[in-house]
Amino acid sequence: xxxxxxxxxxxxxxxxxxxxxxxxxxxxxxxxxxxxxxxxxxxxxxxxxxxxxxxxxxxxxxxxxxxxxxxxxxxxxxxxxxxxxxxxxxxxxxxxxxxxxxxxxxxx
Amino acid sequence: xxxxxxxxxxxxxxxxxxxxxxxxxxxxxxxxxxxxxxxxxxxxxxxxxxxxxxxxxxxxxxxxxxxxxxxxxxxxxxxxxxxxxxxxxxxxxxxxxxxxxxxxxxxxxxxxxxx
Numbered sequence: 001x002x003x004x005x006x007x008x009x010x011x012x013x014x015x016x017x018x019x020x021x022x023x024x025x026x027x028x029x030x031x032x033x034x035x036x037x038x039x040x041x042x043x044x045x046x047x048x049x050x051x052x053x054x055x056x057x058x059x060x061x062x063x064x065x066x067x068x069x070x071x072x073x074x075x076x077x078x079x080x081x082x083x084x085x086x087x088x089x090x091x092x093x094x095x096x097x098x099x100x101x102x103x104x105x106x107x108x
Numbered sequence: 109x110x111x112x113x114x115x116x117x118x119x120x121x122x123x124x125x126x127x128x129x130x131x132x133x134x135x136x137x138x139x140x141x142x143x144x145x146x147x148x149x150x151x152x153x154x155x156x157x158x159x160x161x162x163x164x165x166x167x168x169x170x171x172x173x174x175x176x177x178x179x180x181x182x183x184x185x186x187x188x189x190x191x192x193x194x195x196x197x198x199x200x201x202x203x204x205x206x207x208x209x210x211x212x213x214x215x216x217x218x219x220x221x222x223x
């Protein structure tokens with residue numbers, strides 16, 4: 001996996017957008033960026049992935065910079081149930097390698 | 109509900125016991141995975157199966173023995189475990205095949221305590 005760097009923790013007010021950054025400056029041209037999240041004591045949940053275009057689905061949006069060295073996961077209207085650890089992964093070789101991720105705390 | 113189920117959800121076993129963890133996926137996937145998550149640590153990939161064939165063993169001790177009888181079922185047989193093996197064991201599945209598929213769907217996990 002290309003190395004990714006995420007902040008250890010972030011807070012977000014309920015109802016506001018949560019913007020989670022990820023740096024992946026060593027990513028190669030054909031490597032995707034994947035985002036997962038893990039709510040406490042549950043299995044990780046796939047959120048979204050992208051290569052170079054911005055992507056949106058029912059859960060989130062993924063904005064990838066033009067140079068592909070960083071990306072931002074956006075949860076447009078965070079709820080308390082979005083409190084979780086969010087993982088940004090640039091996998092290769094058939095394996096997902098989970099790091100420490102960003103712990104997002106959504107506060108009322 | 110992710111389409112991946114795991115049983116049991118909780119397991120307490122002694123170091124001399126033999127037990128098995130079961131995983132079943134209802135997604136029509138061809139690849140299945142075992143991960144281990146110890147307290148305060150990232151997930152660690154243990155085993156990968158693709159079309160019932162083991163394609164990855166991430167230097168896992170032999171006291172963990174996986175079995176994949178078909179593409180829908182995956183087992184992890186446990187024997188003579190150590191207290192440090194206490195962890196959340198997670199199963200996942202993905203499309204699999206010749207292409208790389210990183211969109212994995214995880215089960216809820218089995219919380220294992222070794223006494």
